[in-house]
Amino acid sequence: MGVRDSLWVVVAVSWLCLQAQVLHSQEDLVCNSSDSKALLDLMSNFESPINGWGLNASANCCDWPGVVCKSSSSLSLSDRPSSSGRVVELVLASKKLAGNLSDSLDKLDQLRFLNLSHNFLKSTLPESLLHLPNLQVLDLSNNKFSGLVPKGANLPSLRVLDISDNSFSGYLPVRICVNSTRIQVLNLAVNHFYDVIPPGFGNCSSLQNLSLATNSLTGGINEDIFTLGRLVHLNLQENLFSGPLGHRIGNLTKLVRLDISTNGFSGSIPDVFQKMKKLQYFIAHFNRFTGPIPSSLSNLPSLRVLNLRNNSLTRIGLNCSPLSSLGTVDLGSNNFRGPFPEDLPNCRQLQNVNLAQNKFTTPISQSFKNFSSLVYLSISNSNLSNLSSALGILQHCNNLTFLVLTRNYLDEELPGDASLTFPKLKVLIIASGRLKGSMPQWVRGCTRLHLLDLSWNNLGGMIPPWIGDFQSLFYLDLSNNSFVGEIPKDITRLHGLIRRNMSTPESLPDFPLFMKRNVSQRGLQYNQVSSLPPTVDLGSNFLSGSIWPEFGNLKNVHILDLSHNFLSGSIPDSLSEMISLESLDLSYNNLSGSIPSSLVRLTFLSKFSVAYNNLFGPIPSGGQFLTFPNSSFVGTKLCVDHAPPCLGSQSHPGTADHSQNHFGSADHAMSDRNLGMTIGLAFGMVIGITLGTTRTGDSCLRMIMRFCNCVKMF
Secondary structure, eight states, rough: OOTTTHHHHHHHHHHHHHHHHSOOOOOOOEOOOHHHHHHHHHHHHHOOOOOOOOSSSSSOOOGSSSSEEEEGGGGGGGOOTEEEEEEEEEEEESOEEOOOGGGGGGTTTTTTTTEEEEEEEOOOHHHGGOOOOOOEEEESSEEEEEEEOOSSSOOOOOEEEEESSSEEESOOOHHHHHHEEETTEOOOOSSSEEEOOTGGGOOOOOEEEEOOSSEEESSOOOOOGGGOOOEEEEESSSSSSEEEGGGGGGGOOTSEEEEOOOSSEEEEEEEEEOTTTTEEEEEEOEEEEEEOOHHHHHHTTOOOOOEESSSSSEEOOOTTTOOTTTEEEOSSOOEEEEEEEOOGGTTTTTEEEEOOOOSSSSSSOOGGOOOOOEEEEEESOOOOOHHHHHHHHHHOOOOOEEEEETTOOOOOBOOTTTOOOTTTTEEEESSSOOOBBSOOGGGGOOOSSSSSEEEEOOOOEOOOOOGGOOOSSEEOOOSSSSEEEEEOOOGGHHHHHOOSSSOOOOOOOOOOEEEEEESSSSOEEEEOGGGGGGEEESSSEEEOOOGGGGGGGGTTSSSSEEOOSSEOOOOGGGGGGGGTEEEEEOOOEEEEEEEOOOGOOOOOOEEEOSSSSEOOOOEEESGGGOOGGGGGTTTOOOOOSSSOOOOOOOOTTTTTTIIIIIIIOOOHOOOOOOOHHHHHHHHHHHHHHHHHHHHHHHHHHHHHHHHHHHHHTT
16 A cells, blocks of 8 residues: 555654663563553453563563653652662564553553554553643554544644544644644645545644545645645545645645545546656546646656556657666556657666556557566456567566556567577466467476466477476466367476465566456456466366376465366365365366365365366365355265265255256256267367368357357356
C-alpha cells in the first residue's frame, strides 16, 4: 500500500533519541508504585496475562519485558525519590494481546513511547490515553479498535500517531492537530472514516507524513492540506475522492511521494510539477484523468516511478532526456493510440514498462534493440502484430526477465526459431492469442524460467520431454490448446515442483502480472510471481495415455488440472504423496477404476473433481472428501461406502435423481458419451480429409473435439 514509507524512519529516530536518554543502567531503578499498579491494571483487561509480568514475575516492573524505565530525578517530576523509576517506554507489539485498554494508562504520565501494534485489542479508545503530556510516539496499528476517536485529545509532545489498520469510524479526527502541533507522522489509513476531509489539518504545520488511505472519504482534497509546506509523503489512495486534482497540489514543493490512486479524480492532470523538484513517486492509477500527460511531469528529473494505469489519458509524450531517474512507467489501460513509443529506450534507468491495454498502430519499435536496462515488459492486449519481429527485437534486451505478451498477435504462428535467445527470462506469458504451431524450440533455451504460460492458444503436437529440464519452473500452464499424445513423464521431475526453489523472481512493481481466465467474471489477478500457487495446468487439450504414478513426486504442487482430455487408466495411489495439493481436477476424461482411499491424506485439498469418467466403487469417506459437493462425482458410477450395497450402478448420494432427470442413467450417459465421441471423431476425419492439412481443417477438428467433450454432459 506504500503508506508506511519513511513512517518508521521517523519512529526509529524518535525511539533512538529516547533510548539515548535511558542508556544509563537501570539496575538501581525500582518501579514507581503508581506505574506498577497502572501496568497491572492494564494487564487485567487482557484476556490472558503477559509473559514475564505480574505477581509471579519480578516485583520491579522496570524488569518486565517491554518496559523501559528512567530515573525520576531526570524527569519533569523532580521531587520523586532518585531510586524510583518511571516508565518511559512500553513496547508490547505482536504479543497476541486481546481485550480492551484500561483507563489506568493515564497514570503513566512520564510515558514517551507506546507501541501496542499488531495485536487483537478491541473496543473503543479510552480518552485518558490521549491525555499523556509527555507521549511522543503512539502506535496502535493493526488491532481491532472501533468507534469514534475521542475528540478531546491533548498530546502536546506527540510526534508520531499511527492508528491504521483498525475499524475506527466517523469523521477524520482532525482535532488532534489543535493541541498536537508537533506531529510529524499521522497515519489514519485502513479504517472506516467517511465524508469529506474537514478543515483542521493546517494546524499540524510540522507534518511530514500524512496517510488517509483506504477509508471512505469523499469530495476533494481540503485546502488545508495544500498549506502543509513540510509534507514529504501524502497517501490518499483507495478512497472515494472525486473532481479535479487542483493546481494547488503544486504548493507541496517538498513532496517525495504522492499517491492518489484508486479514487475518482477526473479532468486533466494539472501542469504544476515543475515546482515539485523532489517528487520521486507519482501514483495515480485507477482514476478518471483525461488528456495528455502534462509536460512538467513528463520532464521531471527527480521522477523515479510514474503510475497512471487505468485512466483515460490520450498522449504519452515522455521526454527521456531529462527523465534521468525514471525506473518504472505504468501506463497500462489508457486510451493511447498511434505508433508504439520509440523513445523509451533513451530513459537510461528505465527497467519496468507496462503499456498493456492500449491501441498501438505499429509493431514494437526497432529502437528496443538498444533497451539494455529493460527488465519487465508488459504490452498485453495492445493490438500488436508480427510476433516474429517482436521476439527478434526483444531478444537484444540483455536484462529482460519478465515478458508478458498476452492477447496480441491473434492467429499468428508462434515462431519456433531455435536461434532466438532469452538467457535471463524468468517469466514468459504469451496466452490468449490463438497462436498456431507447436511448443517452440527457443523456449528450451530459457533455462531460468520460473513461470511459463502459453494457455488459450491453438498450439498442437506433443509436449516435448525437455519441458522437464527447467530447474526453477514452478508454474506451468499449457491449458486450452490442442496438444496430443501422452503427458511427458519428464514433467514429474521439475525440481521447482518437487521442492520450491527459494530464489523466486524478484518483486515486481505494482503491475498486474496477468489475469487468469475462467476463474470469475473479473478474473484472478496476480501482481507478484511469488504469490502464484505452484501449478501444473494441462487441462482442455487432447492428451491421452495414463496419469504417471511419478506425479506423486511433485510434493510442492498446489494446483493440478488434467481435466478435459482423453486420459485413461486408473487414478494412481501415489497422488496422495502430493502433500501440498489444494486443487485436483481430473474431470472429463476416460479414467477407470476407483478413487484411491489414500487421497483422504491430502489435508489441504479444497477443490476436487473426477466428474464424467468411467469410475466406480466407493467414494472415500474421510478427510476432505466429506466436504466435496455432489458435482465432483457426477457422471460416474461412484457411491459412498457406507450405503450398502455399493454396486457399480449406484451413484453418489443426492445425485441419483439429478442424474436420472438430466443425464439419464449412468450406463446410458456413458453410452451416449461414447456414441457422441465416435460420431464427432468420424465427422472430424471427414472434414480433415476434405480440408487437407490446412489450419482451417485443424480448427474445425478442434471445434468438433471440443463438441465431443460437451457431449459428455448429456
